[in-house]
Amino acid sequence: MSDSITAPMDVIHEKGSSLWQDAWIKLSKNYLALLGLAVLVLLVVISLLTPWIAPYSYSAQNLDLGATAPSLQHWLGTDVFGRDMLTRIMYGGRVSLMVGFVATGVALVIGILWGAIAGFYGGRIDALMMRIVDILYALPFMIFIVLLMVVFGRNILLLFLAIGAVEWLTMARIVRGQVMSLRHQEFVEAANSLGLSQWTIIRRHIIPNTLGPVIVYTTLTIPSVMLLEAFLSFLGLGIQPPESSWGLLISYGVETMEEYPWLLVFPGIALSLTLFALNFLGDGLRDALDPRTSKD
Amino acid sequence: MFKFALGRLLQSIPVLLIVITITFFLVHSVPGGPFSADKAVPPEVIKALEAQYNLDQPVWQQYLSYLGDVVTGDLGPSFKYSGRTVNELIAAGLPATAELAFYAMLIALSIGVSAGVVASMRPNTMQDYLPMTGAMIGICMPSFLLGPLLVLIFGIYLDWLPISGWGDIPGDKVLPSITLGTAYAAYIARLSRGGMLEVLSQDYIRTARAKGLSETMVIGKHALRGGLIPVVAFLGPAFAGLLGGSFVVETIFQIPGLGRFYVQAAFNRDYTLILGMTVFFSTLIILFNLLSDMLAIWLNPKLRHEIQGNH
């Protein structure tokens, strides 16, 4: 205890360690998660730079060449039209990742808004909003998406919306659960008793404490979305040629897998590796941000 | 308990109604009927066909008459497979899909639960890392990747197992079931590990040990009951997923089941078949969700008593 009050400017305050810093420390000890992060960053960078760094042009065909096994000129081989597989996979990755991020973004925005409003206001509003979520949850979405794609044609925008529309439900539930439990925490009560406005309470007390689960779940939604897109493309209902995604490449690879197995294996590895990286990262984030496994 | 079940069942009816309505109007909103894509069919014949199938009536009327039919269990005739009703077609494809789903679920539950429970007994050791990494692989390898790979390895290179058909050649059910069940085995493994870890950290497990019970008793009798509830709750969504997954697996392995039918019907714009199968699938999914929810509630004595209205 200090005897006199020294002017604060003269005192050198000790630095505090916030929960985010603690989480980062914990995360950095999880090698798999860090590996996942590194792989993710690498993929994003490669995808962004693809038009400049791809060895061949996307549509360059070489019909005389046909499908060839991996070689020095074509590290991952060529497909039946003589197109370089490495290039195809890079471009396919761009599309797959883009769908992953955008559709997750759609789910994120809708889900957070919905869940936050329901959780914060509670009562009738919450009951109504969550009822709607429950009903939507019961709908067989796979069936609807297949239907939508067939009926409305293969529109990439529609793909984003359709996939996003499936994933927002769980995000809404998570956000609502978190907001609801926060609302009853004593520090929110204290903020209320201080007379702070609702908006200030949401901004300063509720949102920062909700970010954790949101980040974790977002990281885990992206691979789920990418899987869904690959699934649809495989069935012929997702991305359409001349665009390609990993799912589409895999479906082509299946057709000729006996003669040219590399056409199936390489896109498959690309997809699996990405999903791995994202899932490990998501798991690592979840452990790092979990208050129960804290330092003490 | 019975009243509760009935109540939930009644609540599901509006959901089913919504499903039917949305599907109906979706399908009918596309220009061009089921017959317009056909080759050179003279317009008079199209008109006659449309009249025969009531397609010339206003959409609302078609909707209402369809509803009426559904209530009596009549899902109408198929447009593409003339002479056969939707009911017949569903009945033809159902056995294969049902069996496939059953085997896949069996694989998923037996492998998933065992892996998860074993992993939870020694967390953060090899006994945990190995099964869980396996589970992660299962999740990250979608069925349309795993299936072809298994076919390649076991069907073509090693030539151990058949790669198509269902029930024709002995052993042809193995690969499809494994393909469909793996992702769910992985998911269930993670769920059961999580559930068991949660339970094993509870005070009452410490009490059980302090009473001198064997570890088998502690895990088998005290921990499993609570630890597997997340898995039970997952059964409903798992079933829905298995149905969706059957689309791909049946396509890859040439299985004459409902999944493959559905995708083809969607492409063919066979209205009644699409509608009928959607109604059928949705009803099944809703029923299964209801069953798994109720089972999860029933397994928890406190919730069970609340529902039963006493105490």
Added chain:
Amino acid sequence: MAILEVKELKVYFHTRNGVVKAVDNVSFSVDSGKTLAIVGESGSGKSVTCYSLLDLLPKPPAKIEGGTAMFNGSDLLSCSPEQMRHHRCNDIAVIFQDPMTSLNPYLTVGDQLIEPLIYHPNKDKRERRVEARLKAIALLDEVGIVDPVARFDSYPHEFSGGMRQRVIIAMALITEPKLLICDEPTTALDVTIQAQILQLIKKLQEKRNVAVIFISHDLGVVAGIADTVLVMCNGTIRETGSTDDIFYHTQNDYTKKLLAAIPEGAKRLQNRSDETQKIIQVDNLKTYFKNQSDSSNNPAKEFVKAVDNVSLSINHGEILGLVGESGSGKSTLGRSILQLVPNTAGTVRFKGETLTGLSQKQLVPWRRKMQMIFQDPYASLNPRMTVFQTLSEPLLHHGIADRGTVNAQVAQLMNEVGLAQIQMHKYPHEFSGGQRQRIAIGRAIATKPEFIIADEPVSALDVTIQAQILDLILSLVERHNLTMLFISHDLSVVRYISDRVAVMNKGLIVEAGETETLWKSPQHAYTRQLLKAIPLADPKSERLRMAGVWA
């Protein structure tokens, strides 16, 4: 005759941040048929000591580094797993702290009771279900469970906390162990239930001649039942001796500190209360909540009547203590007065102005004048805000400070509540429980309020820290001329600090009056019951009370 002899026990925890010496060179013995009390604050190692005897510690972080524990000729610390199972089942039983979580919710009580009998590791001692069931029912009856035959097939959630603890005691004694370890068995229970359970344990011990190790942080609780006392702090033994020696003749500094920390008598401020000015006036207040968990259509159960027609007034300058057990509604009453919870009926007036019915926006100017200190120092601070942010928020919001002066004012606040200024930019999780509570108190006085409600402000803190915080509160009340409503379930604490006391039970105020008058001559039966149940740190009077004689 010593039934258990522990020598030089060392248990260390190997954590990420280094080695924690939870138990460091502890030796003691327990005689058969006698009670040893192990007393200490949190972190003293009292529980770890006993759990290590039965191998109940999580093995990766914990490691028994040395020592022996001789029980009936065999060393508990180095026996085989089968032998340990036998000891756990047959020889030594444990009763844990929280009865609400110690029973498996998925199995019936009866099922759990007979397990040690039918699955006994020693095949010769195994019983058949039929006999085991009869034994269990008899034991349920002995521990005071009404209608034991029906209750045998009930589930834990159908029992109250006190009843559950009785079941757990029955479960512990069913194999007739020679040693019973009780780890804070009454801490989670209401004070009246606590008294009953203590008496039950004493009775059973005498009847069955069982040795008992009783762990507690509360010296008062063990005064009546212990033969010898062990005082622990930070993993080491500070003092050991007979109960009378420890309570009446101790020379040890730490033991003296523990004894002094128990609020004894009163330290309250004199003559501050002004009866002519009533700061708070509550008339016929009702706060009802809709009952979520009941699905029967019973109209009587539709609402939870937390506050059911309460009228009271608080004079300017006084500290009114509000005392009651869990579920009495005292916390809800506090929150209702502060309008943190809507009032269902009745009025609350602050200095004559009615607060009931005002919207949250209209209440803002009043909020400055009334503040609350919450119970849980871990949950009442936003974990993502620094001390500076937490304390500056009220200052800036109510215009008491602006950007230029806020630094100085926060420093001053911290100083006032006894916190070092240099820690201003740290986060709550970097402080201890007592320090966090100081931050919470700082936040409450920041707006220079006239009235503060303290809701169980010291209940979650260690005994020695409690005293410090209580003294802090008293000094702040005096310095800032505050009026306070002090809510607690702990009667000694309330008596220590309050001018007047109101006793609450099931949503109603059953009695109110001057503190000492209430203590010396309680009028209402419930008040008498409460007062009778308070454990005093006075072994002689406690023993008399246990024996059923109330002076």
